[in-house]
Amino acid sequence: MAIWTYPPDAIIGPRLFAIPAEELFFFVIQTYITSLFYILLNKSVLHAQFITNHEESSPATRRLRTYGQLLLSAATLIGGILVSKGGKGTYLGLILIWACPFLLLTWTQSGYFLLKLPSVCIALPICLPTLYLWFVDELALGRGTWAIESGTKLGWCLWGNLEIEEAIFFLVTNSLVVFGLVAFDRGMAVFDTFPENFQALPDACLPKRSLKRYLQTRRSMTWSGAVFPGALRIDLVLLYSFCRAADDLVDDAGSKAEALNWIQKLTGYLDRAYSGPGKQPRVTGDIDSYTEKNFPVPARSALKLLPTRLLPSGPFYELLEGFRMDLPFTDAKFPIETEADIQLYASRVASTVGELCLWLVFHYNATRLSKDDEVRLTQAATTMGYALQYVNIARDIQVDAEIGRVYLPIDWLSQENLTPRDILKDPKQPKAEVLRQKLLDLAFQKYEKSRPTMNLLPDEVRGPLIVAVESYMEIGRVLREERGVPHKTKKGMQPYLVLDAFGLPGRTFKLHKAISSLEQSV
Structure with missing residues (x-):
């Protein structure tokens, strides 16, 4: 026809x-x-x-x-x-x-x-x-x-x-x-x-082999800066969600006692999830019941879905210690006394999350890195965490002052004949700008030290992570050029800078709902 x-x-x-x-x-x-x-x-x-x-x-x-x-x-x-x-x-x-x-x-x-x-x-x-x-x-x-x-x-x-x-x-x-x-x-x-649901399939199963080949191929075609590969991206969102939920519980507490109570409950969650600091994730336990009894509904899925099987416990406990460092500010005390203190704070609230991200990268990397390269990348992530957190603090001097916090080291302030209360009274004064630029100089020193090591990252994540870092360091460059124009941000976003750069927060709740509703049916 x-x-x-x-x-x-x-x-x-x-x-x-x-x-x-x-x-x-x-x-x-x-x-x-x-x-x-x-x-x-x-x-x-x-x-x-x-x-x-x-x-x-x-x-x-x-x-x-x-x-x-x-x-x-x-x-x-x-x-x-x-x-x-x-x-x-x-x-x-x-x-x-x-x-x-x-x-x-x-x-x-x-x-x-x-x-x-x-x-x-x-x-x-x-x-x-x-x-x-x-x-x-x-x-x-x-x-x-x-x-x-x-x-x-x-x-x-x-x-x-x-x-x-x-x-x-x-x-x-x-x-x-x-x-x-x-x-x-x-x-x-x-x-x-749900990768665990496919482990029982025999290796000879054609659909499984095809999916694996497609997944490995797709990992090599990441559009730089847009997304991470699928399974890695999902676990990064779940990691972000835990950090976001934990930080909100502590940061939104009405008193120091309430904040400490949330930190203790989060510690209890980690103890159950990992059988104590430094231990491996537990296969069984009372995690779900503990979460149901101790946490509000919006935070529960974030805790239940945290991929603890792929992550060490140490950085999470350190993150909670970083939350503790914020609490003295509520008593008009200023715990950041020296440059060592601000580095310790940055290590706990930023470097820890960078290290956790790397653990996920190492797990999902199709080509295994050498142990030496993994160590170098972990050290670079710690140093880059300092840089990103210093930029965050430099950006938010005025915002922090409005809630009674000064993260500039007291010994730096003393060199300018200032006290933390002087910053609280006038965070826009010229001397504060001098200290902002000093902190930015330190941030870029840390950045320049760690940035070349990022080239060791696997191809599929190198682009997205570099874009994430560069987009945040660009804030520092703008602050240098504009001499410190404040940006209104919600305090507490600082621990998750790399994850924030991809707009993951808005996707988190929907992801939790989807996973929770399908866990029993897939």
């Missing part, structure tokens, strides 16, 4: 099963264009937060999925009827009976996931290539590059020479590409989020 015809002078000649080489090339280039749009728009999306199941989906989402199934089933049936009848509806029927069953399959498998994704991440990869191909095809049909046999088409044009069948063809083929990518991203999100 002839549907298209091509003038001899419009094609170069080679064919495969009567299909011109140009047509075969078109199939490749269309898939590439649409896939590229999808990847660009979804690269920064953390797909794990959109995983859901039937029970957790809203009634409206369930109805939409059902309506989609009915629509695609009806389109398949209509396509079959048109093909069986022949005549003017043949081409449209062939398009529907060819594409709609596969659209129905991917929609049924991934409809809930697809409907929860940001609509722009689905609509644009379908619509933009479709509009472009409509325009190009209208030109081709108008110039006679190819033609549709009059006996097999309806004869309706969307505009100009663009036949309605061709318009529908481009729409459904781009939908096929996007729906297929969505289905694969859903599978990878499940694989990344």
Whole structure:
């Protein structure tokens, strides 16, 4: 049955099963264009937060999925009827009976996931290539590059020479590409989020091998600065969430006693999660019951989902000690007396998190680093933690003063004939600016010492981590140029500078909800 015809002078000649080489090339280039749009728009999306199941989906989402199934089933049936009848509806029927069953399959498998994704991440990869191909095809049909046999088409044009069948063809083929990518991203999100559920699969299992190969390949194609690879990214979000939740509990406490109480409860959590300082993570225990009894609902999932199996306990205990260093400020005391004190504080609230991030990087790195390189990177992370925290303190001198805190060392203040209370009274005074620049100089000394070592990082995380560090150090550069323009920020963000640079906080709650709701069903 002839549907298209091509003038001899419009094609170069080679064919495969009567299909011109140009047509075969078109199939490749269309898939590439649409896939590229999808990847660009979804690269920064953390797909794990959109995983859901039937029970957790809203009634409206369930109805939409059902309506989609009915629509695609009806389109398949209509396509079959048109093909069986022949005549003017043949081409449209062939398009529907060819594409709609596969659209129905991917929609049924991934409809809930697809409907929860940001609509722009689905609509644009379908619509933009479709509009472009409509325009190009209208030109081709108008110039006679190819033609549709009059006996097999309806004869309706969307505009100009663009036949309605061709318009529908481009729409459904781009939908096929996007729906297929969505289905694969859903599978990878499940694989990344619940790797333990796939350990029981035999090594000979083809799907498992394919997923592993894809995961390793994808790790080498990270778009610098946009995201970390899937499983690593998820655990970084969970690490951030714990740090954020713990810091909020302490920082938002109404009194020093309440803050100490939260620190003690967090210590109790770590004791149960690790069987005490320096020990390995516990496989069993009363972690869940302890969390339920001692922590508010918003913080529970952050504690329960912390990937303790991959992380040492020491940095977490040090982080809590950093929280303790903040508490004396509530009594109008100033614990940062020397440069050694500010370095200790930075080590506890910033370097610890950098070290924890590296542990996750080392775990997920496809190519193992040497022990010497791991040690060098850990030391560099500690030093870089100083640099980032010093920039944070330099930025927030005025903000800290408003809540009664001065992190500038007292011996530095004494050199300028100042006391901490002088900073509280006037954090914008010229001498405070002198000390800000001194602290920034120290920050950049630490940065320059540790930055070259970051080149030892694995390829898949080097770009994102360097961009994270550079984006924060840029704050220091701006402060140097502008001589200290204060930025309003919530105090307490400082321990998680690298994680903050990627906007992870806004994704954390949704990720917790998704993981919690699916833990029993995946």
